[in-house]
């Protein structure tokens with residue numbers, strides 16, 4: 358790494374002790390910026406990179422709520438408003454017991470560049486809580502969401518900061534959060550949250566957008582290799598929002614998804630995952646993935662406690678969580694003949710995994726480019742809210758597909774113009790960065 362970038366990284370380590378996921382995300386970006394700082398000394402002169410690595414605002418708050426037994430529970434809430442050079446802060450809320458400041462910061466940091474890549478006017482932020490929704494009743498989920506919004510509402514707004522869902526936060530939770538925001542503010546401010554239901558300000562395709570978008574991106578990658586999803590074997594990790602709709606789109610494009618997972622294990626279905634059944638088990642009944650294999654009888658088997666990445670495939674779509682594919686699992690993918698890895702999740706591949714895949718000639722699409730379809734469609738939802746309009750499914754999906762093709766091409770063109778042909782990582786980082794950096798230069802030292 359260049360000396361000036363090295364010193365930025367040292368400062369990040371010093372100011373954010375113990376926040377390993379944030380360190381990892383920052384290192385990955387800085388590592389791509391060497392050719393940029395030599396071509397653009399003005400960024401270093403105005404300390405743009407150092408400013409970018411420090412969030413504009415970090416909010417940590419207490420979330421007290423009462424469980425079904427009448428006991429008071431206390432969780433911790435977070436919102437990191439990282440960068441608003443391009444528009445209001447935008448990024449999801451994650452409810453998972455692993456959430457702490459380092460995870461929220463890594464996600465918020467990635468979000469800045471992902472949002473920039475969409476070409477839409479949105480800044481970067483992220484939030485969440487260490488609340489664990491697993492095993493909680495409907496009433497508990499609602500009371501938690503209301504308690505969370507009772508503090509968060511003062512920091513957000515359609516021109517300020519617009520949260521959405523992420524792990525553990527889907528349409529149900531967005532409904533409770535929006536209801537509480539509306540009650541406290543006495544305003545029907547649709548544009549304050551995205552991922553809403555279709556009858557109360559939501560947009561078509563938002564639910565499907567991250568999964569579909571990842572597959573649209575992977576499809577472009579396959580085209581560069583002269584091939585397509587048709588007849589290919591695909592493995593997807595996770596079985597949540599992103600995984601389900603990635604599986605749906607892969608099947609539509611002629612691919613066969615043979616395995617998916619949750620944090621307990623994975624299911625294999627050689628006939629191809631039955632997406633309607635998967636939705637029924639996960640979205641309606643909210644059961645574990647093992648219930649899918651039970652329902653399919655002898656046609657599917659459940660493997661507890663092992664990684665889904667041991668299942669052979671041509672294309673891998675990690676759609677669960679950060680650092681789920683390490684160097685060894687990446688080597689297993691390569692050995693099994695995998696040729697494309699596109700990240701539906703945020704940072705699911707460790708730096709070691711990315712190195713192993715890249716050295717083996719696997720096309721690797723990083724999350725900040727490949728999974729940008731979710732936030733892009735959130736921005737389309739904001740656009741519809743602002744104009745009191747609602748678009749058809751077909752029109753919205755077409756816009757999403759165009760945006761994903763645009764991001765794909767921009768990554769490759771940028772990588773080419775900086776002398777790193779074919780690198781989606783370099784292309785995404787540099788293209789995402791330059792747009793934000795130029796806006797920051799124009800806005801002065803603020």
Ligand code: NDP
Nearest residue numbers: 523524525567595596597598599619620677678702703731
């Ligand atoms: P969901 O909560 O809907 O699903 C998450 C899935 O991943 C579940 O199957 C879950 O299994 C699994 N998972 C979560 N944590 C772990 C873990 N520590 N180890 C193993 N499996 C785990 O979340 P989403 O589908 O919305 O999000 C998945 C990923 O996609 C995240 O990285 C998120 O940041 C990213 N993303 C999501 C977007 C969106 O629009 N929703 C947009 C862009 C990126 P279990 O139920 O057992 O926990």
